[in-house]
Amino acid sequence: MEEFVTRPVGMGAPAPAIVEARFMRNIERLTDAEIMPVMRDWLDSCPMACVNWPEYPYAPKASFRVAHSDEVLAVMFEVEERNVRAVTMDDNGPVWEDSCVELFVADPADEGYFNFEMNCIGSVLAAHRYSRNSARHFDGACMHRIRRITSLPHATIDSRGDALRWWGVEVIPFELMGWISAPRRLRANFYKCGDKCEQPHFLSWAPITAPQPDFHRPEFFGEVVLL
Numbered sequence: 001m002e003e004f005v006t007r008p009v010g011m012g013a014p015a016p017a018i019v020e021a022r023f024m025r026n027i028e029r030l031t032d033a034e035i036m037p038v039m040r041d042w043l044d045s046c047p048m049a050c051v052n053w054p055e056y057p058y059a060p061k062a063s064f065r066v067a068h069s070d071e072v073l074a075v076m077f078e079v080e081e082r083n084v085r086a087v088t089m090d091d092n093g094p095v096w097e098d099s100c101v102e103l104f105v106a107d108p109a110d111e112g113y114f115n116f117e118m119n120c121i122g123s124v125l126a127a128h129r130y131s132r133n134s135a136r137h138f139d140g141a142c143m144h145r146i147r148r149i150t151s152l153p154h155a156t157i158d159s160r161g162d163a164l165r166w167w168g169v170e171v172i173p174f175e176l177m178g179w180i181s182a183p184r185r186l187r188a189n190f191y192k193c194g195d196k197c198e199q200p201h202f203l204s205w206a207p208i209t210a211p212q213p214d215f216h217r218p219e220f221f222g223e224v225v226l227l
Helices: 032-042 140-145
Strands: 018-023 061-068 072-086 100-106 113-119 124-131 134-137 147-150 157-173 185-193 202-204 222-226
Touching: 032 061, 032 072, 032 147, 032 157, 072 100, 072 185, 100 157, 113 157, 124 140
Parallel strands: 018 061, 018 222
Antiparallel strands: 061 072, 072 157, 100 113, 100 185, 113 124, 124 134, 147 157, 185 202, 185 222
8 A cells, every 4th residue: 555644733724625537437346356356457546644633633534436327426445443343233324433434415306415435345425415414324225236345344343553555435316415427626524523433533635624523514625526
């Protein structure tokens, strides 16, 4: 995994967060065995390295790669951390307490946003929100359409040591986010957290200015340009 330099927020004005999502025709048709090496070999890696709250200084190495087809957005996350934890087995449970990666996307139709949160074993929380406390979680039919592939089996885990690595891929139909087909741009942020890991941490791609850990801040979303 590439070496990333963590970036404490507040030390000078950060550059606007912009990332390009490469077009990969029919990426959703790749098998579980194919999709990870294709994304790893063809897409650039972007760090989630903003340490927004100095009282939580631990920063595991975390990055994402993003692509799209006409119908889906595909995100691959790669993580290296000291405590790989997964307790939540069911969808729409408290996955943020585990070793977790997250994608938040602004709703194109209104002021709300979507959050897609996945722990290291592929349990996913997905909802449409107007705030942290105002949410409509996806039902079972919508959750079934969110494809997830992980390097770890779907079983509880609590591993501790140096340089523990895992990866996960989410493939999300644009239709679930209100688009008929791929948009030209979207506003989003990418996160790595672990509220109940041995060392709690809260990292982001685009920096956040808030008094306490809070990813539910769409005013700090960056921009994803779909090529």
